[in-house]
Amino acid sequence: MREHLGRAARAAGRDPEAVRLVAVSKTFGADAVLAACAAGQRHFGENRVQEAARKFPALRAQVPELRLHLIGGLQSNKARDAVRLVDVIESLDRTSLVDALAGAIQKEGRAPQLLIQVNIGREPQKGGCDPDAAEALRDACAAKGLAIAGLMCIPPAEDEPAPHFRTLAALGARMGLDWLSMGMSGDYRTAIECGSTEVRVGSAIFGAR
Secondary structure, three states, X not given: OHHHHHHHHHHOOOOHHHOEEEEEOOOOOHHHHHHHHHOOOOEEEEOOHHHHHHHHHHHHHHOOOOEEEEOOOOOHHHHHHHHHHOOEEEEEOXXXXXXXXXXXXXXXXXXXXXXXXXXXXXXXXXXXXOHHHHHHHHHHHHHXXXXXXXXXXXXXXXXXXXXXXXXXXXXHXXXXXXXXXXXXXXXHXXXXXXXXXXXXXXXXXXXXX
């Protein structure tokens, strides 16, 4: 998969090293993660804190440099579990979660990197803040002592993804954030062309769920 990513980056006139691959390991067992680690993969994405908690503490004991990204929605009452477990939270999308994370970080003495999830297509059924609210949410984080590292989005499945990716890239530029988590198995090439610095790929690595 990294070879495909590298070709996509070079085709877009970009350095392949500027695009991180996050292997989405949700629903796959520890053996699949270890196989990916053996191939050199170190960043993994999980949707649910509970599943990650069952799987990754033992994996970290075997692969200490493993890095875990929470890419699914996070309930406020799971904030402390997430802070204790993961290295990156990509689904910060509301002020109540800001408050929960700030409290959890203070109690745990551990601060994962934080990305704001933007509901780039303004879909009512999806998580993420409205694009027009992202800067205010960043400011709410700053008021609680939390730094935002970047932005994440999932475009509407029925839309051409490029305009949505370009919108997120423009928003990131306006906010001074160059970490853009956008692109999955079906659209990562387009995302890279539009400036993605991280793609989240599951089925193209692990196979069908």
